[in-house]
Amino acid sequence: MILLSFDIEEFDMPFEYGKQIDFAQQIAISTEGTNKILAILAQYNIKATFYCTATYALNKPDIIARMVSEGHEIASHGYYHSDFKPEHLKQSKDALEKISGQTVKGYRMARMMPVDEQEIFKAGYQYNSSINPTYLPGRYNNFSKPRTWFYQDGVLQLPSSVSPLVRFPLFWLSFHNLPMGILKWLSKITHRKDGYLNLYFHPWEFTDLKQPEKFGFPGYVSKNSGADFELRISNFINWAQKKGYQFSTTGGFVAGLKQY
Incomplete structure (x- = not known):
């Protein structure tokens, strides 16, 4: 099973590199x-999960x-992409449910930062996909976390996929x-070892990011962006698909786990 997910957010990443970009x-x-x-996704008849900020959705x-309408799952990526308070967990869920008409079951913290699992549970989420179980200099060190799904404080944790043994991350930069x-x-x-892949991307990766004067991104971020991506x-x-792998929304995968 392959779980494709996309973090749909206000594109504020240039701020991390000293650039300004207006909200529009x-x-x-x-x-x-x-x-x-x-x-x-429509071309290949695949359903995916979209982790949206409430700000983007509004x-x-x-x-x-x-x-x-095209059969995808809406999950929460917080209320804002660059601001977080515990109350945003419930507020973003409520806003997304009102806009989408779906029950929002999943959460992913912006930039895969730590989040209190008890607060996730209190806000009513069933699963959390906010862990990249590897080491990324300057961002996180999650070697102590399990590579694959596990439960914590009543919430199913679904880390992003990393390879066995060396934990090489299979995320957007890869x-x-x-x-x-x-x-x-x-x-x-990784799929052979774990039985699934949990992969995540962002919509701005489909823009030509090789514009240092505008975005300020280093080459490892802008490489193969836009049409190449x-x-x-x-x-x-x-x-x-030719290898016979099946695709699923994250919520669909989680519902299957609950049967066991």
Whole structure:
């Protein structure tokens, strides 16, 4: 099983690199990328999970409606992308449920930062996908966390996928920088070990990020972005389907786990 998920947020990442981008552009860039994602998913008849900030959803309810109409799952990515308070957990869930008409079951913390699991449970979420169980310099060190799903404080934890043994992360940056042959091999051995892959991306990756004067991103972020990233994601999905891998929303996968 392959779980594709996308963090739909106001595109504020340039702030981390000393650049300014106004709010209208943040929303526009994320929307353009989201539409590209939806087109790819429709082409391959795949359903995915969209972790949305309430801020994005309130500004683009038409895009949320399109996600729902095309059979995708809406989950929470917080209320804002660059501001967090515990009360935002319930507030974002309520806002997304009102806009989407779905029951919002899942949560992912912005930038995979730590979050109190008891607060996640109190807010009414069934699962949390906020752990990257590897080491990323300057961001997190989660070698002590399990590689695969587990329960904590009444909430199912679904870490993003990393390879066995060395815990090489199979996240968005890997899809920009690794040769496709190596990426597919790592995905194959990880799927064989775990029985599933949990992969996450962002809509702004489908924009040409090789604009240092505008975004300030280093080469490992901007490499293979825009049209090149569309081709890479399509290539990966096509390969996975030919190999017989099935795709699912995260909520659908979690519902299957609860049967055991």
